[in-house]
Amino acid sequence: MLIPLIVVGAANIVLTSNIFTKQLEQSSDIILSRTATEIEQIYREFETAERLFVRDEDFVSTFETSDIPIVKQVEAANQLQQYVTKVQYINSGFRVSVIVNRPHYLTKYGLPVRSDWALLRALEPSGGEFKRVFVIREDSSGRTFNWLAPFGDVVRHELYGCLEIQIPYNTFVKIMAEPLKVGQVQYLATDKESRTIIPANGASAGTLIKPGLIAAIRQSESFPYHDTSNSDNSYFMRKIGDEWMLIGEIPRKQILSPLNKVNQWTIGIILSQIALTSLLAAGLARNFSRPIQRLASLVMRKKNEGADIYIPQIARRDEIRELYDGIRELLMEIRHEQIQKREYQLRLLQYQINPHFLYNSLDTIQWKAFEHRDRDLTDMIRNLSYFLRSGLNQADIVSVRDELMHLNSYIALQNIRYEGQFTISVSVDDGLMDQQITKISLQPLVENSIMHAMNRHSGGTRIEIRGKRTSADTFVLSVFDDGQALDLERVIRILEKRNPDPASFGIRNVHERIQLYFGDSYGLSVRKTDSGTSFDIKLPYYGPGTQFPSVNQ
Structure with missing residues (x-):
């Protein structure tokens, strides 16, 4: 029962981990995109100012030269002043200056023009094109970020000067500071060689992220990028323009921290x-087991103590109650049947040793011995002994053969007593001799016929x-007499009553047993x-080879 729960819990943790990790990575990528949007806006403003x-x-x-007429100089000064003003409209944080290789006349007009021969020499075109430098x-006045755009005659590879656009360094730092609150450190690499890097916290770049790692991130085709030499961090990247690249660095423990909490809660819940x-x-x-154990205990007590046990009820309203009550009723029925069997055995024993019957038998032996003094006395004593011995046998179920032998001993006694007054014949199929019957079932019926049908009032003589088989699974043993005085309705009432008159115990006893x-x-x-009658x-008839059912003796 617990294994499915553990499997489901483990699957839930794995699935939740994957989903949560993807969501956090997507969230980190979205945060980087927001920063990239703001920085890209600044990049486009730089391009606009340069263009x-x-x-x-x-x-x-x-x-190109300082030797031009005064009119041209004034016109150039006005143009430069107008340009500076326009740049302020583009971005109020921009400061513009023009760098030339020699002193220039526009300097006299108070315009941002200065000479820096060494810088321009470093910016001379290679391969026939001018390249921006950052x-x-x-x-x-503080730290600044400088956008250097060389200009001149590309065809002749002649450099006139360089346009320098400055912006406070903290402009980028402030933009990249917001993601720090959620654990993401961002870096702005402003050239393809990754020589100029602006970290979010404003520290020196070289100590925080290596140019080689930036190059690997730039070449990566899928994100987040995981550094093979340091698997503790995940990296995201956004390109800005043709040169710039914004990198977002987030520690994996930062990504997994909320997930670990979720996993801890999940494991705790599981x-x-x-x-x-x-x-x-x-x-x-x-x-569920207590009632079953109680029933098992009652069954064991039933085996050990017999019928004299009390079976209590249970206060339940479910299937266990129905099962318990069913078995309880069954045990009570068995208890009742056992008590009933004891009563029948006791009453049968009392019936067999009825003083009136013993008196009649002994009286017959007495007068017969007195009259004849012959071997008939021996036969009567032998028949009486066999009859009593068979009747007192403890087995409740006997074969038809044994039942007829017991009956014959009784018939022999009655033939001696009522010699010549009536005839008794036995005709039972040989195939029924091994079938089962309750002990002393035929003798009470024969006695009933002798007592009530073989007299002058009834006129019975035989x-x-x-005994014959009546179907595939039944047979019938019949006791017939030709007496005519039987009260049929009274006999039927005796058979139907649960508590008949003790005087009619014989046939009722046979029927109930x-x-x-x-x-x-x-x-x-x-x-x-x-x-x-x-x-x-x-x-019931049991065919050859059929095992007779076991009967509690």
């Missing part, structure tokens, strides 16, 4: 669920014991015929 200066070729040519400088499920399962198991051992489908019935015992 505004170099597109006027006549104005640019004024810086440098960071620091003077009395462990809590496991503990709760275990307690709940143990409680449910105990709740009793027949018959058969049903007790073989089921309600079997038992004793009575019917009138044209020639007399027949008591029929219906019993």
